[in-house]
Amino acid sequence: MNKIIPLFQSGKTRFENEQFASHIYETFTKHFYKRYTYQGQFAPMIGRNNPFVEASQLIGGDVCGISAATMETVVFEEKADSYKPINCFLELYSNTTTVPPIDSWLKTSKATHLLYSFYWLPKEINAPILDSFLWKMRLIQSWFWKREVRKAFGEPIIQKDTPNQTSGYPVRLFKIIQEVPTKRYLIMPPMDNKDAIIESVDPAASLDEIKSIALALYSSHKSTIDQARGGIA
Secondary structure (H helix, E strand, C coil), rough: CCCCCCCCCCCCCCCCHHHHHHHHHHHHHHHHHHHHHEEEEEEEECCCCCCCCHHHCCCCCCCCEEECCCCCCEEEEEEEEECCEEEEEEEEEEECCCCCCCCEEHHHHHHHHHHEEEEEEECCCCEEEEEEEEEEHHHHHHHHHHCCCCCCHHCCEEECCCCCEEEEEEHHHHHHHCCCCEEEEEEEEECCCCCEEEEECCCCCCHHHHHHHHHHHHHHHHHHHHHHHHCCC
């Protein structure tokens, strides 16, 4: 059984937390990238002696691979939050403690995709799920920088509880889904050497609908495990 890490009490702790970031990648998103890329070949664009480090500095992004669908290079910017999928934080500055502040992915990233995930623990399941939204980066960036959209958000807020006091805009998911082409996936971690569950779902599905889908997926997965053990499904 996978380790369940506690949700951060502030409800705002984001990808700056290295333990959280590592858990999300190792438990969930690396399985998504394996499924998404050609022959499951992808590489994190971080770490020493990694051939993608230089490219990451030029492009911006966290994971690079070849799309299984188009055979084109794909670069993912990966973000995650530890609460239910209601708002996502569009990050304008990654560090506001410096002069001048450091621009973030909303301004500078040349990644092809943004994978924005929500880690939460429905009490009906008692198992963690990752509710992930996938956007083409250029589409979400161009949407945000339209004058009428940008003006509606007003001044950015600073997340005082983050080490770098990141700055940006908390935006309702439904607004983005309505105006930017969106794909949505439920990712549940592997159990007992089984494959991870990755299910494409309606981007506009409600939280109750997502919980029902996740419960059905988990029950089906658990039945397979019980049968393999000789248990009662």
